[in-house]
Amino acid sequence: MAAELPKGAFRGLAKIVAPLCFWMAAGWFAYAPMIERIYSSVDEVIDLEEIRMFSLTMGILCIAAGILLAFYGFTGKEPSDAEVKAIGHRQTLCHYCGDEVIPGDVECRKCGNTVTAKRT
Ligand SMILES: [Zn+2]
Incomplete structure (x- = not known):
């Protein structure tokens, strides 16, 4: 598989993308409270429950992806x-x-x- 690529190319990429995934997760977790604050300041009624669920789901997905990539990037055995x-x-x-x-x-x-x- 992918013999043309330099050895460890995917692993190096995973090491870079894994922290980004955690960063995105943090962003998603901050998203709902931020929206909540913005809309409460302008007195507009929105479906917060839906936004909370969405940002929670996205945050968990990002963390899961980050953990997988970090596991691959930092613990995988190099032939x-x-x-x-x-x-x-x-x-x-x-x-x-x-x-x-x-x-x-x-x-x-x-x-x-x-x-x-x-x-x-
Ligand atoms: Zn011999």
């Missing part, structure tokens, strides 16, 4: 360079001599040791 290389080349190396083992072989062609399928 090592060796893992990335092995996935790219589908290569198996001998434990004993480090020579490349042809897929399907049980014994190393160079040193003769039994090869367990370990990718490096």
Whole structure:
């Protein structure tokens, strides 16, 4: 998946977007009291319950998105360079001599040791 992108591009983005999500959540939570204050000062009657529900829903959604992104961005395991290389080349190396083992072989062609399928 997305092999063209530099390693950790999504993770870096998640680290930036996660705090923004929390910031937006705070904005949504402040939205209802703000509207309430504005409309009470101009003596206009509006459906506050609907606005409260909407801003609460949006706030919770933003927090949930922020938590997910923060979790992904800060705790996700980055594959090592060796893992990335092995996935790219589908290569198996001998434990004993480090020579490349042809897929399907049980014994190393160079040193003769039994090869367990370990990718490096
Ligand atoms: Zn070997």
